[in-house]
Amino acid sequence: MDNFNFYSPTEFVFGRGRENECGEYVKKYSSGKVLIHYGGGSVVRSGLLDRVKKSLQGSGVEFTELGGVQPNPRDTLVYKGIELCRKENVGLILAVGGGSVIDSAKAIAAGVPYDGDFWDFYSGKKVEKALPVGVILTIAAAGSEGSGDSVITKEEGLLKRGTGSDALRAKFSILDPELTQTLPAYQTACGATDIMAHVFERYFTNTKEVEITDRLCEAVLITMVKETPRVIADPDNYEARANIMWAGMVAHNGLVGVGRSQDWNSHGIEHELSALYDCAHGAGLAVIMPAWMEFVYKHDVMRFCQMATRVFGCEMNFEDPEATALEGIRRFRSFLHSIGMPVNFEELGAKEEDIPVMVKKLRYGEDGKTWGFVRLSPEDVTEIYKTAVRAQV
Amino acid sequence: MDNFNFYSPTEFVFGRGRENECGEYVKKYSSGKVLIHYGGGSVVRSGLLDRVKKSLQGSGVEFTELGGVQPNPRDTLVYKGIELCRKENVGLILAVGGGSVIDSAKAIAAGVPYDGDFWDFYSGKKVEKALPVGVILTIAAAGSEGSGDSVITKEEGLLKRGTGSDALRAKFSILDPELTQTLPAYQTACGATDIMAHVFERYFTNTKEVEITDRLCEAVLITMVKETPRVIADPDNYEARANIMWAGMVAHNGLVGVGRSQDWNSHGIEHELSALYDCAHGAGLAVIMPAWMEFVYKHDVMRFCQMATRVFGCEMNFEDPEATALEGIRRFRSFLHSIGMPVNFEELGAKEEDIPVMVKKLRYGEDGKTWGFVRLSPEDVTEIYKTAVRAQV
Numbered sequence: 001m002d003n004f005n006f007y008s009p010t011e012f013v014f015g016r017g018r019e020n021e022c023g024e025y026v027k028k029y030s031s032g033k034v035l036i037h038y039g040g041g042s043v044v045r046s047g048l049l050d051r052v053k054k055s056l057q058g059s060g061v062e063f064t065e066l067g068g069v070q071p072n073p074r075d076t077l078v079y080k081g082i083e084l085c086r087k088e089n090v091g092l093i094l095a096v097g098g099g100s101v102i103d104s105a106k107a108i109a110a111g112v113p114y115d116g117d118f119w120d121f122y123s124g125k126k127v128e129k130a131l132p133v134g135v136i137l138t139i140a141a142a143g144s145e146g147s148g149d150s151v152i153t154k155e156e157g158l159l160k161r162g163t164g165s166d167a168l169r170a171k172f173s174i175l176d177p178e179l180t181q182t183l184p185a186y187q188t189a190c191g192a193t194d195i196m197a198h199v200f201e202r203y204f205t206n207t208k209e210v211e212i213t214d215r216l217c218e219a220v221l222i223t224m225v226k227e228t229p230r231v232i233a234d235p236d237n238y239e240a241r242a243n244i245m246w247a248g249m250v251a252h253n254g255l256v257g258v259g260r261s262q263d264w265n266s267h268g269i270e271h272e273l274s275a276l277y278d279c280a281h282g283a284g285l286a287v288i289m290p291a292w293m294e295f296v297y298k299h300d301v302m303r304f305c306q307m308a309t310r311v312f313g314c315e316m317n318f319e320d321p322e323a324t325a326l327e328g329i330r331r332f333r334s335f336l337h338s339i340g341m342p343v344n345f346e347e348l349g350a351k352e353e354d355i356p357v358m359v360k361k362l363r364y365g366e367d368g369k370t371w372g373f374v375r376l377s378p379e380d381v382t383e384i385y386k387t388a389v390r391a392q393v
Numbered sequence: 394m395d396n397f398n399f400y401s402p403t404e405f406v407f408g409r410g411r412e413n414e415c416g417e418y419v420k421k422y423s424s425g426k427v428l429i430h431y432g433g434g435s436v437v438r439s440g441l442l443d444r445v446k447k448s449l450q451g452s453g454v455e456f457t458e459l460g461g462v463q464p465n466p467r468d469t470l471v472y473k474g475i476e477l478c479r480k481e482n483v484g485l486i487l488a489v490g491g492g493s494v495i496d497s498a499k500a501i502a503a504g505v506p507y508d509g510d511f512w513d514f515y516s517g518k519k520v521e522k523a524l525p526v527g528v529i530l531t532i533a534a535a536g537s538e539g540s541g542d543s544v545i546t547k548e549e550g551l552l553k554r555g556t557g558s559d560a561l562r563a564k565f566s567i568l569d570p571e572l573t574q575t576l577p578a579y580q581t582a583c584g585a586t587d588i589m590a591h592v593f594e595r596y597f598t599n600t601k602e603v604e605i606t607d608r609l610c611e612a613v614l615i616t617m618v619k620e621t622p623r624v625i626a627d628p629d630n631y632e633a634r635a636n637i638m639w640a641g642m643v644a645h646n647g648l649v650g651v652g653r654s655q656d657w658n659s660h661g662i663e664h665e666l667s668a669l670y671d672c673a674h675g676a677g678l679a680v681i682m683p684a685w686m687e688f689v690y691k692h693d694v695m696r697f698c699q700m701a702t703r704v705f706g707c708e709m710n711f712e713d714p715e716a717t718a719l720e721g722i723r724r725f726r727s728f729l730h731s732i733g734m735p736v737n738f739e740e741l742g743a744k745e746e747d748i749p750v751m752v753k754k755l756r757y758g759e760d761g762k763t764w765g766f767v768r769l770s771p772e773d774v775t776e777i778y779k780t781a782v783r784a785q786v
Binding site: 002004015016209222226250258 | 397402407602603611613620633636639
């Protein structure tokens with residue numbers, strides 16, 4: 001096991017109706033005014049925003065608000081938020097929404113106490129200080145409610161960049177599974193795929209003998225394999241929603257990746273897809289991740305056999321381990337298809353002729369390869385995209 | 394899933410040699426003088442105390458020290474520690490040791506800023522404020538490095554009482570598996586048993602459909618079943634030690650119990666054994682827990698089948714589920730025996746004739762029963778003790 005630090009200081013407030021306690025938690029972590037930050041109209045239409053305001057009013061907390069966060073949140077709104085917070089002397093930012101809203105709130109939180117341009121933090125500078133952030137989560141997917149990460153897109157040139165710091169971890173995150181019950185099946189499935197991807201990126205490691213982390217990874221994956229189809233079949237299944245929502249936090253607060261090297265190539269390769277076609281991140285991952293697995297499995301056949309048997313219930317083929325490894329990948333893709341995810345370029349709306357552009361845009365190290373479980377050359381990445389073009393269940 | 398809060402704000406610093414960074418972490422969480430708190434001579438003999446002091450000196454941190462913490466830490470030393478901290482104007486307490494040392498440090502931390510008698514906190518009063526506590530852990534067992542709990546024994550009448558508060562969670566906990574390599578096999582096995590017990594007390598629940606918590610429980614248990622025999626066979630196996638040490642934290646910081654009712658009867662029943670015979674807590678649990686399982690398994694045969702198949706690798710007997718449940722319990726007891734734990738009264742040094750005294754001392758609710766997975770009458774508890782008298786592998 002490699003040496004590591006693990007720090008997840010967020011207070012998680014989980015369950016039915018807990019958003020009505022947000023006033024109390026805001027007061028616990030800040031004495032000033034609150035900026036309510038959110039996206040489109042759904043939090044307004046559902047009445048959630050009204051309930052949040054009522055709770056704040058009930059606790060005697062003053063607030064101002066800033067809506068309009070887009071998927072792939074933009075720097076332009078972050079600048080607006082920073083200005084507003086300074087003008088109104090805001091003490092805490094309350095993100096009401098999914099990963100994009102939370103990421104935008106984190107960016108504003110880092111920018112307010114900083115003299116320079118907040119984009120510095122998305123260009124390599126470490127965030128040391130930020131306003132406190134609170135979260136009311138409305139979709140189980142990105143895991144931003146428990147992580148110290150934030151990804152922002154620069155409007156000019158659509159440059160997508162991330163930053164990470166413990167200073168950006170939310171002070172509290174309210175997770176009410178009922179808030180996710182109105183989500184369309186497609187978004188629910190995209191979220192589930194993202195959650196599973198966050199685990200797989202940590203599961204495929206070159207560090208040996210980290211049994212506890214392996215088993216924790218598998219705990220989340222097995223839960224997702226069981227609970228996701230139940231939610232797709234019955235959107236109002238609170239228990240299944242609850243399991244998925246908590247699994248989504250556990251998948252990305254850092255716990256299931258400690259003590260070992262990680263991968264993250266599928267995220268990078270997918271990123272070029274969503275940048276080009278504006279497809280959902282989870283949908284892109286559904287197309288890329290099994291293709292990536294098929295390309296790299298020979299690097300560690302036994303690890304793929306472990307996934308196949310422990311997560312997807314395959315029987316181990318002791319005479320032909322590769323067959324078990326491939327059967328595990330096949331079941332993963334088939335699972336993704338069964339929850340309504342695309343599994344190839346056509347289903348995603350991507351085009352084979354764009355592959356060279358995407359391969360070129362991807363970032364490589366000085367020796368021309370990516371980082372991770374298997375370091376990939378542009379030729380390797382081309383091969384993975386091509387596998388994704390023709391993939392079938 | 395029941396509503397819950399989960400809050401584990403401790404910074405965990407894990408790996409080889411990390412104790413040499415303690416000066417840096419102390420400075421991060423306090424600006425004042427440090428009280429180094431420890432137990433007997435082993436931290437002195439091993440040179441650990443010297444390395445801790447060197448690190449503190451290197452960071453320019455002043456310190457004072459208080460050793461002498463006993464297993465089942467006493468109130469008398471806590472009073473001494475509180476007085477010392479006030480006199481020396483201590484800003485942080487650094488616990489160097491196992492659960493007893495950490496529990497004692499937490500008690501001192503709560504007592505220093507409190508005007509009344511610290512024992513109030515162990516008589517029902519909630520700790521709202523405490524000095525910051527840092528930890529350097531030397532044994533994987535109690536989980537106090539990640540929990541907000543503390544248990545102290547009142548010298549007068551040997552009254553053992555606990556308290557719990559998020560204010561008592563350590564600011565940082567340094568976990569170096571190498572520090573546990575010198576532990577005798579018996580202590581290592583007692584610690585492993587305690588870790589498994591912390592999970593089982595949460596695993597046996599009456600709340601349905603908490604798949605994610607179930608699977609996280611099983612992740613820890615499976616890891617312990619795999620890694621403990623490796624460490625008993627080879628005390629210097631760093632990887633196995635590392636997996637156990639991290640599993641011990643995960644087992645007790647609250648994560649594997651969220652969203653559901655819990656049990657804790659085995660802890661209560663064991664407590665009377667260690668109070669009477671001064672045996673190790675883990676050894677008492679090894680005797681009690683399988684006996685408790687045999688008494689309650691009919692309450693939820695399927696849950697015991699789940700344990701048997703997922704944790705102990707039993708094949709499910711679909712014609713006779715009870716046989717599978719019992720086989721799981723048999724394998725658990727056999728596992729405990731294999732790592733050198735006692736499995737009955739004689740091996741523990743307990744006496745059948747003392748059962749009535751222990752049954753009487755146990756705490757019951759107003760209706761005369763304990764709380765938990767199955768609420769137990771004094772007759773039930775008697776039966777469990779009697780099963781433990783005659784248990785064999």
